[in-house]
Amino acid sequence: MSPDIWHLDPLILAAIAGMALATWLTRYLGYWLVRRTTVSGRLATALEAVPGAILTAIIAPMAFATGAAESGAALLTVLLALRLPLIVAVAGGCLAVVALRWIIG
């Protein structure tokens, strides 16, 4: 725990500023690159694939490369999501991962 809540170190501030600048670059670059372009044809098809591709990449390690409990819970989440609202599928997935880790050990 830090003794001083409002403490500000210049070097730490510089590190945070560097991280923020790098992150802002990633946030604005993609928009800036396609903003003037009329999105159609090949580019439209590519951008259409972005959401699924990114979300798949984010979940891949947990779903495919962590363990049987995580893979099983991922499968159950997908099955729940086919019929039930998001919140039920997410809660079911979290409960399943706890249970499966306990069972599989």
Next chain:
Amino acid sequence: MTTDTPRGGGDFTAGVLTILPLLVAVVVYGLLFGTLAAQKGLSPLEVALMSATVFAGASQFVAIEIWTSPPALLLLAATALMVNLRHVLMGAALAPWMKTCPRGAIAVSLYMMADENWAFALQRGAKAPLTPAYYLGLSLPLYAGWIVCTFFGTIFGGVLQDPARYGLDFAFTAVFLTLLVGMWQGRRNAVPWAASAVVATAAYLWLPGVWYIALGGLAGTLVGALQRPQPEDGPPVVHPEAHDVP
């Protein structure tokens, strides 16, 4: 996004209600992040400043992991750049929706773009006009919640040390899986998603750090680009059909 909808307040509330269930996980991870940052010697104010300016959970956790005293400025900036490379693709995917938005709204929207509000925004755009009010409703609770929870995590560190005990380390995976189910349009998605999954898993197993998100995302996007364009014009289509977000 379009600005011509008169029901701004209603859209804002709808956005807030959509993102609200996710705040449980944000609280837990915010407290955890503050705890870890305090152990590396960061003050609550420094943590809040980082959360307010960087506002990217994954890159903040990685930064704290490699944090030294004094901090390695260049390494931290380069790592943040690498971890957040996916934002480039995400911003490009969001761009067609923001054509008619005022500049200020675009700047604010991109400043607060995170995996969660971005995914929900695209899901919304598939069935209704994506207004700045709805996007703000998604984003402000996420943004404010992250700053407040990381701040208090630094002060009251150690309250929530182990999210895995409650399965909360799986919460974001579950949310994104559910959103993926809603995006499924049939065989058209199968090949790009499989490419993303294979490349991301391989990169996760064999490359250090978090290259897997950017590489998997890029692989899926490139494979998607090779497919035949869909007949309809306009912004990229995300197609939720299995369920509505509450």
